[in-house]
Amino acid sequence: MAYDLNKFFKAISDPNRVKIMELLKDKELNVSEICQHFDMQQPSVSHHLSVLKNADIVSSAKRGKEVYYRLDSICITNCCNGFQEQFVEIEKLK
Amino acid sequence: MAYDLNKFFKAISDPNRVKIMELLKDKELNVSEICQHFDMQQPSVSHHLSVLKNADIVSSAKRGKEVYYRLDSICITNCCNGFQEQFVEIEKLK
């Protein structure tokens, strides 16, 4: 089944989720580490992580008790480029 | 004041609004013409247009009784590129 661009944009149109993505920009973090950067409770962070994961923006790996999340930057590139190409003439995209 | 990327992504994370953008891809249309492509009532279309306009994704011009809308593709390019650059190393963006 095709990737749902709408799901991607819904996922990134929340400031807390974008902040999570920024935290994961160049390092993996587990849920507790992510929580330390927010006032939200842990289940709320887990919810945002599940939205991001469901859109393939992050992936996760369990190691011991912790679950580590990482950013999938290829997905961001593909979605942003794909969306642009839907609306902007290719030659305008330098 | 700085442009609100979150407002842009909220605006484009609705399939009806994306469809409006597609309709406006290479021609201006007035509200009635846009309405013909939807099952929604005219006030709902007006609402979606106002969300798009508020995010600077479309602009409008009144001519006689009609209001014509057009796509602002520069905004799309800037937002998509800006967002990517926030998360993806520049050199990875070919």
Next chain:
DNA sequence: TTTATACATAGGAATGTATCTATATAATAT
């Protein structure tokens, strides 16, 4: 094998969003 820790899931309250109908406003035609 009980206890503690890390995380996810369930359920509910508050808030936001999409859509409708009804109505207001603005431009044009009669």
Next chain:
DNA sequence: ATATTATATAGATACATTCCTATGTATAAA
């Protein structure tokens, strides 16, 4: 002036989303 047409706005309702607390599950430690 009045009626008609195009669009926007207001208000109501249904639905979606965010956040919370409470609880379940899996792993590790005691």
